[in-house]
Amino acid sequence: MTPRTPLEARTAWRAVSDRDRSDGLAVAVLASYTADPLLPYLGIALHDAGLPSHHLVGPIDQIMRQCLDDSARTAAFRPDVLVVSPRFEELADNPQWTNDLLDLADAAAATVDRWAGALVFVLPATPRRTFGAGEAAEAARARQAVRERLTGLPNVLLADLDEPVRALGEGAAHHPTMFALARVPYTEQLFSLLGTRLARLVLTRLGAACRAVVVDGAALGAAGAAALRPAVRGWHEGGTRLAVLAAGDPGELWGRLAADCPELVAHSELTVHDGGEHPAVALGLPPASVAVVTTDPARHQRHGGVLLGERPELWETELLDTALFDRPPPARQRRTERAPRPLVAVPESVALDDFVASLDVEVTFAPGTDHLAAVAETVSRAKDFTLGNDRTADQLAGHGGELVAVSVRDRFGDHGVSGAVAVTWADGYGTVEVFSLSCPVLGRRVEDAVLTELRRRGAEHGCPGLVFRLTETRHNSVARTFLRDAAAQHTGIHVLTWDQPAPAPARAENGPAVDLGIVAFGAALPEPSEVAEHAPTYTDELDRVNGWGYRRFHRAPEGVGLTDLAVEAGERALADAGVDPAEVDLVVLAIADLAEYLYWDPAAATQARLGARNAEALLVNQACGGGVAAFDLVAGKFAVHPEYHTAVVIGANRVVDPYWNRMAMNTSVYSDGAAAAVVRRDHGTCRWLVTEVLTDGEYADFMRMEVGAGARPFLAGEADQPVVGNPQDRLDAFFAGDVRRMFAFVSMIRERGREVVDRACARAGVSRSDLRKVLHFNDNMRQLADLAKDLGVPLADTNIETALDHGHVGCADQLLALRRLTAAGELSPGDLVALTSTSSGMHWICTLVRV
Amino acid sequence: MSASAQLNELVAAVLAVPVTSVTDEDGPATLPEWTSLRHLELVVTLEEAYGVSFAFEEVRSVPTVGALRAVLATKGCAR
Numbered sequence: 001m002t003p004r005t006p007l008e009a010r011t012a013w014r015a016v017s018d019r020d021r022s023d024g025l026a027v028a029v030l031a032s033y034t035a036d037p038l039l040p041y042l043g044i045a046l047h048d049a050g051l052p053s054h055h056l057v058g059p060i061d062q063i064m065r066q067c068l069d070d071s072a073r074t075a076a077f078r079p080d081v082l083v084v085s086p087r088f089e090e091l092a093d094n095p096q097w098t099n100d101l102l103d104l105a106d107a108a109a110a111t112v113d114r115w116a117g118a119l120v121f122v123l124p125a126t127p128r129r130t131f132g133a134g135e136a137a138e139a140a141r142a143r144q145a146v147r148e149r150l151t152g153l154p155n156v157l158l159a160d161l162d163e164p165v166r167a168l169g170e171g172a173a174h175h176p177t178m179f180a181l182a183r184v185p186y187t188e189q190l191f192s193l194l195g196t197r198l199a200r201l202v203l204t205r206l207g208a209a210c211r212a213v214v215v216d217g218a219a220l221g222a223a224g225a226a227a228l229r230p231a232v233r234g235w236h237e238g239g240t241r242l243a244v245l246a247a248g249d250p251g252e253l254w255g256r257l258a259a260d261c262p263e264l265v266a267h268s269e270l271t272v273h274d275g276g277e278h279p280a281v282a283l284g285l286p287p288a289s290v291a292v293v294t295t296d297p298a299r300h301q302r303h304g305g306v307l308l309g310e311r312p313e314l315w316e317t318e319l320l321d322t323a324l325f326d327r328p329p330p331a332r333q334r335r336t337e338r339a340p341r342p343l344v345a346v347p348e349s350v351a352l353d354d355f356v357a358s359l360d361v362e363v364t365f366a367p368g369t370d371h372l373a374a375v376a377e378t379v380s381r382a383k384d385f386t387l388g389n390d391r392t393a394d395q396l397a398g399h400g401g402e403l404v405a406v407s408v409r410d411r412f413g414d415h416g417v418s419g420a421v422a423v424t425w426a427d428g429y430g431t432v433e434v435f436s437l438s439c440p441v442l443g444r445r446v447e448d449a450v451l452t453e454l455r456r457r458g459a460e461h462g463c464p465g466l467v468f469r470l471t472e473t474r475h476n477s478v479a480r481t482f483l484r485d486a487a488a489q490h491t492g493i494h495v496l497t498w499d500q501p502a503p504a505p506a507r508a509e510n511g512p513a514v515d516l517g518i519v520a521f522g523a524a525l526p527e528p529s530e531v532a533e534h535a536p537t538y539t540d541e542l543d544r545v546n547g548w549g550y551r552r553f554h555r556a557p558e559g560v561g562l563t564d565l566a567v568e569a570g571e572r573a574l575a576d577a578g579v580d581p582a583e584v585d586l587v588v589l590a591i592a593d594l595a596e597y598l599y600w601d602p603a604a605a606t607q608a609r610l611g612a613r614n615a616e617a618l619l620v621n622q623a624c625g626g627g628v629a630a631f632d633l634v635a636g637k638f639a640v641h642p643e644y645h646t647a648v649v650i651g652a653n654r655v656v657d658p659y660w661n662r663m664a665m666n667t668s669v670y671s672d673g674a675a676a677a678v679v680r681r682d683h684g685t686c687r688w689l690v691t692e693v694l695t696d697g698e699y700a701d702f703m704r705m706e707v708g709a710g711a712r713p714f715l716a717g718e719a720d721q722p723v724v725g726n727p728q729d730r731l732d733a734f735f736a737g738d739v740r741r742m743f744a745f746v747s748m749i750r751e752r753g754r755e756v757v758d759r760a761c762a763r764a765g766v767s768r769s770d771l772r773k774v775l776h777f778n779d780n781m782r783q784l785a786d787l788a789k790d791l792g793v794p795l796a797d798t799n800i801e802t803a804l805d806h807g808h809v810g811c812a813d814q815l816l817a818l819r820r821l822t823a824a825g826e827l828s829p830g831d832l833v834a835l836t837s838t839s840s841g842m843h844w845i846c847t848l849v850r851v
Numbered sequence: 852m853s854a855s856a857q858l859n860e861l862v863a864a865v866l867a868v869p870v871t872s873v874t875d876e877d878g879p880a881t882l883p884e885w886t887s888l889r890h891l892e893l894v895v896t897l898e899e900a901y902g903v904s905f906a907f908e909e910v911r912s913v914p915t916v917g918a919l920r921a922v923l924a925t926k927g928c929a930r
Contacts, residue, residue: 007899036891037892177907180911181894181907182887184891
């Protein structure tokens with residue numbers, strides 16, 4: 001056959017690609033550039049060789065991500081053959097080429113192993129741009145390293161892009177205009193050569209097999225037809241298509257065959273009249289995959305295939321010597337039966353999260369009007385990640401809302417303005433009509449960063465909801481999938497077409513009575529001590545203490561009192577917030593233990609020492625729940641004092657060791673310390689939504705020390721040092737040894753813990769499933785596991801790490817945990833967090849904040 | 852075949868639409884088959900058919916077949 005020109009190849013491919021689309025070999029191409037022009041040449045070459053195929057080109061420059069992500073488009077396509085073609089130009093700058101290319105090669109090889117396919121790795125061509133000697137050498141080193149790494153691996157084939165580039169010459173191989181236009185770096189001639197070479201490689205691995213047998217019925221006598229019966233049965237059972245070639249009256253032919261070879265009558269798809277054209281045409285298959293079995297030398301001359309000898313009794317043997325019983329690659333069957341093996345099966349491969357983290361992606365935002373041309377260019381060119389709403393530069397400039405330019409840098413370089421968002425804030429929602437990202441920055445979690453930024457800005461605008469107005473296009477499934485996943489994960493995100501009605505105006509949940517949020521945190525924690533090391537000095541029940549899981553606790557030095565810790569935490573929070581103490585309107589101190597003195601107000605003392613001379617001071621003594629309940633009190637004070645704008649909430653704890661054995665008096669290891677939060681009216685982050693408190697005074701006597709207060713004052717000279725009893729003794733005494741009542745008490749504690757959270761959620765108009773984190777008091781590991789189970793949240797989404805690292809710091813626990821998560825960036829704008837406590841009294845308390 | 856008819860034929864062939872549905876006023880906005888990928892194919896097909904090379908600015912955004920024809924005319928290809 002005369003080689004096709006590129007235009008002829010594309011035209012021929014268009015004619016066959018529809019027919020081959022859902023059958024045959026599944027070929028996926030992952031490249032760092034736009035590789036779509038490769039398909040016609042690869043596809044038609046495979047087709048001509050008798051191997052029909054259909055194709056997927058993965059997202060541009062996402063080779064690693066597509067390889068690692070078994071939920072990505074390429075994995076879903078289940079390719080039989082994966083073609084991977086990186087270019088040096090898209091890799092990070094020298095000298096990392098060797099490592100980067102080896103990483104890609106390793107990931108691709110591991111991927112085809114997982115997917116049970118074959119890999120064709122295309123060694124990148126030596127870059128065209130002018131490089132120094134060192135860089136050229138690095139390119140050669142990288143190519144050689146990959147060649148050595150992949151050579152000999154099962155199911156891995158190597159192609160070399162340098163060969164067609166050299167064959168054509170640099171000038172004829174590269175297409176700068178197309179690269180500028182659509183990141184197509186090469187000419188059609190280059191793609192044509194590459195496609196043909198790749199097809200040849202694939203054929204060496206998978207070969208072409210007979211897909212149909214056309215039996216020349218006209219040339220068969222009765223004995224011949226009968227002799228073919230076993231072969232016909234074999235072809236049919238093997239899935240080979242069958243047809244009969246007829247020269248005369250087909251009715252007469254079928255009559256003869258019905259008597260002599262009924263299998264052929266039963267299994268043939270059609271009768272092909274021998275009109276000179278190859279019978280493959282009638283079957284819609286390439287000639288190379290169709291064998292004409294005949295005894296007529298003239299027909300054999302015309303159509304090829306198998307020429308049977310004169311003795312029918314030998315035909316079975318003759319046919320066995322042909323390739324007609326070889327099966328084609330079981331591509332379709334494998335695709336439906338096999339499932340990708342989990343990623344963990346390939347420990348040597350880079351994990352997706354690690355890969356993305358290694359990119360050092362930096363996303364920045366700027367007013368879109370400052371970069372209007374670049375924004376308009378990005379919007380017009382984005383095809384995969386776009387809402388599908390075309391907007392011209394003029395329309396973007398005249399957009400009434402906020403236009404945002406998204407710029408991206410990573411270790412591969414500065415991508416510049418690579419995305420754009422147009423959003424209008426109203427009625428509690430940000431309505432987004434443009435959210436476009438250019439293909440080269442996809443797969444780097446830029447879309448997540450943009451969504452987080454939108455939610456943060458929404459919180460600032462008092463718009464907790466986001467509405468994405470979408471027009472479905474043939475190409476924007478990436479954006480649609482991302483947004484629908486986001487809507488499933490976060491409340492308040494709606495993905496709507498333009499004809500769907502807008503959601504009801506969103507007030508932040510049910511709307512708190514007073515708008516206030518946390519501006520900054522502060523903490524004061526004495527030097528930590530190891531629980532394991534110090535436990536023997538507190539208790540003999542070491543197994544019990546060890547079972548709680550605490551790693552460290554904090555013990556204040558002699559002479560450091562509760563208000564010392566409270567003042568230190570408060571000062572740090574005020575400094576971090578940049579608030580002058582004189583601006584503070586309210587100081588709330590929550591304590592669970594005793595302060596330094598009796599007949600003394602530690603809240604007032606703290607106010608004075610903070611220098612908050614204009615503030616009202618409020619002491620909260622609601623045991624360990626005081627730090628959580630304090631928000632309700634701040635809201636109440638703010639409601640009735642419109643002039644109040646700033647409050648400092650402090651939870652502090654200082655164990656009075658003579659009365660309270662910090663490792664034996666309860667089921668926690670108690671710590672000394674304090675945490676503070678500066679709270680401001682109308683502040684948009686960590687917004688207080690609601691506080692719910694359940695109190696059951698029936699249990700007020702459960703946690704008390706008998707001596708020392710008004711009922712039985714200490715008397716000087718008493719022989720026995722008064723202490724709080726241990727929990728078992730207190731249970732026995734309180735429930736008079738009634739085990740069933742004790743059990744009911746413990747069950748009730750857990751049940752009410754869940755109830756208070758549900759009540760808070762109901763008041764706020766959210767559900768428990770919306771909670772991103774539940775930050776309880778720093779209870780022991782087992783109790784927190786029970787709490788997580790009761791609330792249906794993962795243990796990791798509680799304060800477990802804070803608890804085990806710090807011990808139970810009285811009413812400072814929840815603020816410490818919230819401070820830790822905020823500082824670590826583990827919370828995103830819009831996340832819903834529950835601060836909960838169960839405390840003596842008894843109280844069950846839940847405060848909800850929206851980050 | 853006239854150069855004018857040839858352009859229409861090429862556009863129709865690349866977009867896989869009847870040649871009768873291609874007029875000078877048609878473009879990506881009126882022909883849904885004129886996708887970005889087809890646009891690329893159209894560019895290389897025209898380069899091959901007319902033996903010309905396009906600059907980025909000439910082909911980055913072509914609103915209609917008529918505009919394409921005008922670009923070709925500037926390169927000495929008969930309209």
